[in-house]
Amino acid sequence: TFEIDEASAKAQIKAYADGTLLADFWVGGFRYQNETRRGTSFLRKSGSDDVYAVDGFISMSLGQGFNGYRNNSMLRFAPAAVTQVLVEEDGQSTTYQKMAGEWITGTRIPLDSTKMAAYLTALSNFTANKFADGFQDTDPGITKRQQMRVELNDGTPPITVNCYQVPGRENHYICKS
8 A cells, every 4th residue: 555565666675874874764655635734754664563653755755766866967057156267178268247237248348248147047047967977187088178267246166167178089078067
């Protein structure tokens, strides 16, 4: 009934601290009640027959694969807080600054503020869905191709994204923020 036996449970969770098992339980089924807009997940301690109903969506967050538990956020900022964007590519840099409410380049050429706002909005919540496990930017053959630095006026430290050429693969890059 509660999908909590080993054959039908969503997952077995084991929590350790310094090699000592602290918790061992099974996460089972999930029920949602439209009237109250609340979810209930069912848990059972390993080796016990007692089933616990727990408020929340625990069951829904399991079974997504390893990458489902990773932070896939590359960039997250408030577009209105951006004061400057610096882009470096192949040794050349371009600066975009917001001065007196208007966007200009580093050489004082005015930019279309609407297009700049759309650009920043697109970047402001940028996520990635693939991960380069084991990547080290110091490995032989790794070349940094681009860097973007976003400066903000909301107390957030500047955000830097570096893009590296994947050795031997044209048009394949690894980005790190």
